[in-house]
Amino acid sequence: MKLEALPWLILFLPLLAAVGITLFTLKNRERSAGLSIGAIVLGFVLTIFFIAVNGWEPVDKETVASWLEVEPLQVDFGLRLDPLCLMMLLIVTGVGGAIHIYSYGYMRDDPGVGRYFAGLSLFTFSMLGIVLANNFLQLFIFWELVGLSSYVLIGFWHERPSAAEASKKAFLTNRLGDFGFLLGILLVWDTFGTLHFSSIQVELIRNPAALGSLATIAGLLIFCGAVGKSAQFPLHVWLPDAMEGPTPVSALIHAATMVAAGVYMLCRVFFLLDLPDSHALEVIAWIGGITALLAALIATQQNDIKRILAYSTLSQLGYMVLAVGVASPAPAMYHLTTHAFFKALLFLGAGSVIHALHHEQDIWKMGALKSKMPVTFWTFLLASLALCGLPPLSGFFSKDEIIAATVNPEHGHPALFVLAVGVALLTTFYMSRLVLVAFFGPAKSHGVDHAHESPSVMTWPLLALAVPSVAGGFFGIAELYGHQLGEAHSGYHVLAVVASLGAVIFGFAFALGLYWNAAQDPLPEKLGALAEAARNRFYFDELYEATVIKFQEIAAAIADWFDQWIVAGLMVRGAHGATELFGRALRLVQTGNLQTYAFLFVLSAAVVLYFMIGR
């Protein structure tokens, strides 16, 4: 078998698994799980094999099949294989594989296991498609399919109204972003006549002003896609609700991989954003910064363990987008990678806790889990420290590069630097709060007394993910990305290191002072309205409910009213009525009275004669 066939196999294995499960093994949990896990693990092994044989640098290799060809629109179905792709392949299949295995333990007692694994495999297929896509439309296709699998998995427990609502909300919010994305794609295609990434890149190198005055708009429209998928402000509202899905789904889709797709896409098309006449990057940087700050603030006042992690994910995604905005895609991808490891680990750890406590998610009903669940505790702690950015854990290196990039005078801004450091402080604060309340101190409910460590099918994935979370800074990942996307702007690392370390220390000190052995949250009393606002997510949902959704509703109501009363009512019945009136008028003439007929006859004859002779 030729080496080029391998990526195709890696891509389509999960689809085959999904189809196979749906058609044949939906009722059989072992076989369903086996197919799904087998597909992704095999994909992981094949990816490693491919990299081992082929190395990291087959940039010129693209395997292509024509998907649609109607001149002048040409859409390929092609696989692009550069270091960026290959690394993402490893993350998706590796982290995904661990989560698949973990799911087998977590979902063991659910009657819908078959459907669950079919959904997971469909997701893996779509995500791999995004990673490997070599053109815009293919990317968009898988982009939508990822949205679909997210919809299916968030709404996995569809009989719960909250889960059903959350899945609908996620899909629709993503669609809002995709609307802009599609317009961006149309614009790019109209300008360049091609959808192919490399061709566009070549064209832009030849003529950086090809987009002319549309450069900023095109960049921002494309960015819309990332805003939806990576849940950036103002479309961030769907991600916390997405936690209604099973916890492994939250780990895989809404923390490690899918939400990172937006950032990945921005790095993939970075050549379109970083143009001389484009101001798109500035907007992107600020949107990322605002998201990071908002989400971190909200996270400090959440009590649901998964929601804290969800807002933390939002905040970290904000970091990545911020990094892209300050023209540093390599650090963004680096942070994406390390974040995938430790955030997946955090969610799986949270899942382990939730599993042990019989679906209790309130951290104020936990406590003292340190000794009850040692494996979960230690891995969770390591992942938290990595997220806070404690050296020499993986998160330290990646976050440090982003903070350093914000100082860069060319693209950075002092305000962005302050923002990034502030968010680092908040990150340490809310993660310390979470760990201190949930794992330390006294037991806060009876459920804790019966808690015990999860089975090994769930703890092994935790241990496996802990390794890269700890040591992710030493694998040369940064160099790999730097080689393709351009080296990070170094030279400010000292300042960044000092600032971020300071942030970690202060953040931890605050949290320790407030939450050591605390039985309830002291912060609402101290901060008052701000804490209240943070707890209510700064009222974004209410705001959208009152504006965007209301507006669409009113438009629909008006259209419906118009349809019923004007178009169908007045016009149709009016036409009907007019015809009938005409008929009645004619009936007046048909009197049956001979004299009337004679009169009409003479009259008509006179008229005809007038026209024939008189004129």
Added chain:
Amino acid sequence: MTLALLVLLPFLAAIGLTFVPKENEGTPRIVALLTTFLGLLLGVRLFWQFDAGQTGYQFVTTIPGLGAEALGIHCRLGVDGINVGLLLMGAIVAFAATCVARDIGERAKEFYVLLLVMTGGILGAFASLDLFFFYFFHELALIPTFIMIGVWGRGEDKNYATFKITLYLSLGALIALFGLIALYLQMPPDQRTFDIPAITQYFAGQRMAARAQQLIFPALMFGFGILVSLWPFHTWAPLGYGAAPTATAMLHAGVLKKFGLYGLIRVAVPLMPDGAKQWLGVLALLCLGNILYCGLVAMRQKDLNLLIGNSSVAHMGFVFLGIASLNLIGITGAVVIMIAHGLLAAVSFALSGYLYQQTRTLEISRMGGLLQQVPFAGMALTMAMLAGCGLPGFANFVGESMVFFGAWKVFPVVTALACWGALIIGAVYMLRAVRSILHGPLPEDWKDLRDLSNLWRRLPFAVLLFTLLLFGFFPRLLTDKIRPSAETIVRMANGGSVGTRASNQVVQTGLVGEPRNEQRPLTPHPGPLPWGEGASIVAFRESGGTRIGETRAKVFPLPEGEGQGEGERDGGKSGRVNSPQGLSFAE
């Protein structure tokens, strides 16, 4: 033979059925099933054997004895890229509709006779190469539609709905008939013919007077438009489908309705390019009525059938937009949507019919949690709804995205709004319906619903969804066949009005903003239309209207490298039979 059989078989079966005595209750259904299944096989065979590399009509057959020799009316059938997919889709939908017609209790024999006549009429209308039979078969299919809604329909509004749909569709057909007759009369008496290829050839050589085009084109556009529920003539559709029996709704919404679109693409646009140039801007605006307005109306519907009906009206907007864009991508995309939507409408109405049969209600708020009780039907409905909001993987996505790509160059603002309709409004009402019908807790009332349990009952749904997925995953199966024929139509439709001279003038008028990126190589079509709505209209007006006096080379500027086009053929040697599009007698 294949084509003739495909069209004639349902009629023969219908005639045969009338002789079956009343006592044989099972026979009509079995005969209908066998006939439509055979039709399905023939449709697949036709599609399979169709040679995409060849332009012009294939499988051309004349059915002897039908028609009137003296008047020059022959029942001639043939397929090209435009109708081959439609015929396949029609055959599939006809089979599926017969499968799900099992709930017809009373007067089953009459029902199946009408269903078969309708099927034959539909397939005949799409396959006819003769203007008379093109129209005649459509009428032949319409009449059973009215009767079926009137007799076997459901709901309180049944009579009003029947009345309304009859009135509207007859009116639309009548206006279209006026247009077609006027078109026929535009040919000089000694050259008049009903043969569509010959007519096409005639008008390719001898352009119709611009004045006539400007009058006849709107007649066809609105006449055919009413048949396709063009806004604001759409109100018959949701109501009619709501009242229609399932099989009728499937066949009409899925297949018969596409006749109007087919007529636009086959007759109106290529024969009257100047009329098209002037009126397609209007069509592009009206299509927003379908996409946005009817989409919004669909959001408010409380009855599942009305929702599907409104969404079906909304989807027609994308086809109109594709036609209005008048370029290869747009027209090809329009044909793809016609096929995809036919399958989608069929599966949607089949599912709502199934739910109605089980629950005796279609009120969305009364349902809920059905996915737990009827997992197969629920999953099929979810898939149909997702296909309806343009999810990739289904053929609808292929068509809609092609229309967007095609229309973007000509009508950027309209296209952006249409994208909003497709991505947002469509998703809102589809997902809301899924949420309230399938998700959530299961009410007590529906604890004893039965799912589509055996393979046989699942078959029609599986076939429809499978075809949607097949064309969604491998769109070239369709587009490669459509493209050569669409190319011919686009070339005729762009015969002369959008020349270089015209576009230069447009730039000078400054009406349409800056010319964009002048370095871009000019593609053969869509011509160098600048940024702005209705540019083509402006272009036409600025260029001084008619171009009859110009030489043919100017009227039909063939792009370089393009070879045997419509306009280049030697018109002299071809008689009535040997028609311009290179008839190939495959059988």
